[in-house]
Amino acid sequence: MPSTSDAPRVSAKPPNNSGARAWTLADSEELYRVDQWGSGYFGVTPDGTVAVYPDADPNRSIDLHEVVSGLAARDLTAPIILRFPGILRHRMGALRNAFDTAISDSAYAGKYACVYPIKVNQERHVCESIRDSAAQLGFGLEVGSKPELLAGLSLTEGMNGMPLVCNGFKDHEYIETVIIAAKMGRNIIPVVEQAHELKLITRSARLHQVTPRFGVRAKLATAGIGRWASSSGFRGKFGLTVGEILHAVDYLEKEEMLAGLKMLHCHMGSQVFDIRAVKYMVSELAHLYVELVRRGVPIDTLDFGGGLGVDYDGTQSASDSSVNYTLDQYAADIVYRVKSICDDSGVPHPNLMSESGRALVAHSSVLVCEVLGSRVFPTEPDADLLKRALEQEDPPQPLLDAHGAFQQRDTGDIFEAYADAEHALSEATNLFTLGYMNIHARAACEEMFWSIGQAVLDRHRDELPDGLEHLTDTLADLYFLNVSIFQSLLDSWGIGQLFPIMPIHRLEEEPTRRGVLADITCDSDGRIDRFPGEDGVKSTLELHVPPAHDDAEPANPYYLGIFLTGAYQETLGDLHNLLGDSHAVHVELTEDGQWRIDTVVEGDTVSEVLSYVQFDPEDMRRRIRKDIEAALQVKRISLSEATSMRRFLDDGLKGYTYLE
Numbered sequence: 001m002p003s004t005s006d007a008p009r010v011s012a013k014p015p016n017n018s019g020a021r022a023w024t025l026a027d028s029e030e031l032y033r034v035d036q037w038g039s040g041y042f043g044v045t046p047d048g049t050v051a052v053y054p055d056a057d058p059n060r061s062i063d064l065h066e067v068v069s070g071l072a073a074r075d076l077t078a079p080i081i082l083r084f085p086g087i088l089r090h091r092m093g094a095l096r097n098a099f100d101t102a103i104s105d106s107a108y109a110g111k112y113a114c115v116y117p118i119k120v121n122q123e124r125h126v127c128e129s130i131r132d133s134a135a136q137l138g139f140g141l142e143v144g145s146k147p148e149l150l151a152g153l154s155l156t157e158g159m160n161g162m163p164l165v166c167n168g169f170k171d172h173e174y175i176e177t178v179i180i181a182a183k184m185g186r187n188i189i190p191v192v193e194q195a196h197e198l199k200l201i202t203r204s205a206r207l208h209q210v211t212p213r214f215g216v217r218a219k220l221a222t223a224g225i226g227r228w229a230s231s232s233g234f235r236g237k238f239g240l241t242v243g244e245i246l247h248a249v250d251y252l253e254k255e256e257m258l259a260g261l262k263m264l265h266c267h268m269g270s271q272v273f274d275i276r277a278v279k280y281m282v283s284e285l286a287h288l289y290v291e292l293v294r295r296g297v298p299i300d301t302l303d304f305g306g307g308l309g310v311d312y313d314g315t316q317s318a319s320d321s322s323v324n325y326t327l328d329q330y331a332a333d334i335v336y337r338v339k340s341i342c343d344d345s346g347v348p349h350p351n352l353m354s355e356s357g358r359a360l361v362a363h364s365s366v367l368v369c370e371v372l373g374s375r376v377f378p379t380e381p382d383a384d385l386l387k388r389a390l391e392q393e394d395p396p397q398p399l400l401d402a403h404g405a406f407q408q409r410d411t412g413d414i415f416e417a418y419a420d421a422e423h424a425l426s427e428a429t430n431l432f433t434l435g436y437m438n439i440h441a442r443a444a445c446e447e448m449f450w451s452i453g454q455a456v457l458d459r460h461r462d463e464l465p466d467g468l469e470h471l472t473d474t475l476a477d478l479y480f481l482n483v484s485i486f487q488s489l490l491d492s493w494g495i496g497q498l499f500p501i502m503p504i505h506r507l508e509e510e511p512t513r514r515g516v517l518a519d520i521t522c523d524s525d526g527r528i529d530r531f532p533g534e535d536g537v538k539s540t541l542e543l544h545v546p547p548a549h550d551d552a553e554p555a556n557p558y559y560l561g562i563f564l565t566g567a568y569q570e571t572l573g574d575l576h577n578l579l580g581d582s583h584a585v586h587v588e589l590t591e592d593g594q595w596r597i598d599t600v601v602e603g604d605t606v607s608e609v610l611s612y613v614q615f616d617p618e619d620m621r622r623r624i625r626k627d628i629e630a631a632l633q634v635k636r637i638s639l640s641e642a643t644s645m646r647r648f649l650d651d652g653l654k655g656y657t658y659l660e
C-alpha cells in the first residue's frame with residue numbers, strides 16, 4: 001500500500017537524469033518554465049524562492065515566499081490568494097501602449113479604449129484598482145447583469161466620462177436604470193443583444209426625453225475558436241443577425257432614434273488562441289461597419305468584445321491553454337485591418353474598443369497552498385513483510401514468481417522482470433479474491449511489483465518502451481493540498497484548463513519526486529494531474545520531498561504557487577464540502593523596494609459558509625452543547641473532554657474552513 005511521506009522507505013532519484021552535476025536555480029527556472037508563462041512578472045530569487053516583478057522589471061522584486069511566511073506569522077494562513085495590483089496596472093499600461101503604438105504606426109484616426117468586464121473578477125478591491133488605472137488610461141468598465149450594473153454605477157460614481165458598456169440580457173428595469181443614468185450625464189452605453197431590447201430602449205428614452213448612445217451586438221458568421229467558440233456564429237446565444245440589424249435600423253429610423261446607434265459590437269468567446277480567428281472577426285465586423293455607415297447609420301465605435309488570450313502553458317501555440325500571438329500583434333492586427341478596410345471604402349476610421357478581461361487580470365493573482373503530505377509507492381518492499389510471506393508453509397506460486405522477478409530487478413532484464421511481476425500480481429489478486437492467498441502474500445506481491453516499476457522509471461523514464469508509458473502516471477506520488485479545487489480553481493476541474501504550478505521555495509534544491517495534486521474535498525475529481533510542459537501538457541509535476549508532518553512540532557510548510565489565477569477563478573468557485581473563500585491579500589511594492597500589505601480580505605469562516613446553506617450557527621451551537629451536556633450527565637465523557645469539545649465547537653465556528 002502507498003506509504004505516507006513520513007515513512008523512511010523512499011529513496012528519491014533525480015527525475016531529470018542530471019547525473020552528478022549540482023542542481024542550480026537556473027535548472028529550476030528552466031524546469032518550471034517560468035520565463036515561458038511568466039510574461040516577465042515572475043522569476044527565481046538567489047535564495048531559491050519565487051520572485052514577483054510587479055512592473056516586469058527584474059530589478060524590483062517581491063519575494064513570494066517571504067510574503068507568505070510573513071502572512072502566516074500574522075495568522076493569515078494558506079490557502080491564500082496574493083493579488084499584485086502592480087501587475088494589474090502594468091498589464092493595463094501594456095494594453096494601452098500596444099494600441100497607442102499600433103494607432104500611431106498606422107496613422108489611424110480613431111482612438112482606443114478597453115472596458116474591463118467586471119465578471120472576470122468582480123472582487124471590489126480588484127475592480128477599484130482597475131477603475132483607478134482606467135481613469136488615467138481612458139479605459140472604462142463593462143457589466144453584464146443587473147447586479148453588475150449597480151456595481152459599475154457605484155464604482156464610477158463621480159466619473160461621468162468613464163465609459164460603462166452594458167451587455168447581457170436586459171429587462172425594463174435594467175434599461176430604465178441605464179437610460180436615467182445617461183440622463184444624469186453618465187457615459188453609459190447599452191448594447192442591444194436581443195431585438196426586443198431595442199423597443200425597451202426607445203420607449204424609455206422617449207419617456208425620459210433623452211437620446212442615449214447605444215450599441216448593437218452583431219451575430220457574426222466568423223466561427224469562434226476554442227472552448228467558448230459557441231459565443232459567436234449564427235447559433236450563438238447573443239446578438240442580432242445582419243438581417244435583424246437591418247430591420248433594427250429601419251425601426252430606429254421610423255422611431256427617430258437612429259442618431260443613438262453609435263456602437264457596433266461583437267464577442268467571439270474568451271481565450272481566442274489563434275490570431276487568424278481574430279483577423280477574420282475583425283474583417284467581418286469592419287465590413288459590416290462600412291455597410292452600415294453607407295446606409296446612413298452614425299456608428300462611431302467598433303467594440304470587439306473579449307477574447308484576448310493568456311499563454312497559460314507558455315508554449316505560444318494555437319492550443320486551448322495558450323495563444324499564438326502577443327498583445328502587440330493583437331493590437332496591430334485590429335488597427336491595421338480596420339484601417340485598410342475603411343480606407344478602401346472611404347469611410348472614417350471608427351474608435352476602437354475591446355472588453356479584454358482575462359488578459360488584464362490573470363497574471364495579477366497567485367494562489368498559494370500548503371502541501372499537507374504525500375503518498376508515495378515504496379521503492380523497496382517492506383523486508384519484514386517479504387520475510388513473513390515467503391516463510392509461510394507452501395508459499396503460493398504467484399508469490400514465488402513475483403519474488404523471482406524481484407530478484408532479477410537489479411541484475412537481469414528489468415523489462416522482463418516488470419512483465420513477470422505484473423503477471424504474478426494479476427494471478428495473486430485472483431487467488432486472493434478466491435480466498436487462496438493470505439494478506440501478507442498479496443501485500444508482498446504488490447510491493448515487489450511497485451518496486452520493480454519504480455526501478456523501470458528511475459532507469460528509463462525518458463525512453464519507456466511501448467506499453468509502459470503509463471508507468472509515470474501510475475506510480476506518481478500523490479501530494480495533498482490544503483485547498484479546494486472546486487472553490488479556488490474551478491476551470492482546472494470544469495474545463496481542464498492548465499495553470500502553471502510550482503514550489504515557491506526550495507528552488508536551489510533538486511525536486512526529486514514526481515506527483516499529482518489532490519485537494520481536501522471528499523471528491524476524487526478534486527485533483528490536478530495536468531501541468532504545463534514543454535510540449536503543452538505533462539501528467540506529473542516535479543516536487544520536493546515534503547516535510548514530515550508531526551503534530552507535536554509542526555515542520556516547515558512546503559508551499560506551492562498556482563499562477564495566473566486572477567481571471568474567472570475567484571468567483572466561479574462553489575462551496576463543495578463547505579470549503580469557503582480563501583483569504584486574499586493585496587501586496588504592493590514600495591518605491592524603496594519593500595513589499596507592503598495593502599488590503600486584507602479574510603476568507604469565509606465556518607459560521608459564514610454554514611449560514612450560506614441556511615444553517616443557523618447559534619442554533620447549531622445550542623444543539624451540540626445540549627448533546628455534550630447530556631453525555632457529561634451520564635458520565636460518557638469527562639468534564640475536561642466536555643470542555644475541549646465545547647472549545648472545538650466555539651473555535652471551529654469562528655475559524656477558517658481550511659485545515660489550520
Ligand SMILES: Cc1ncc(COP(=O)(O)O)c(C=O)c1O
Nearest residue numbers: 267270271306307355356357358
Ligand atoms: C461580452 C463579453 N465581453 C468580454 C468578455 C471577456 O472576455 P475575456 O476575458 O476573454 O477578455 C466576455 C467573456 O466571455 C464576454 O462575454
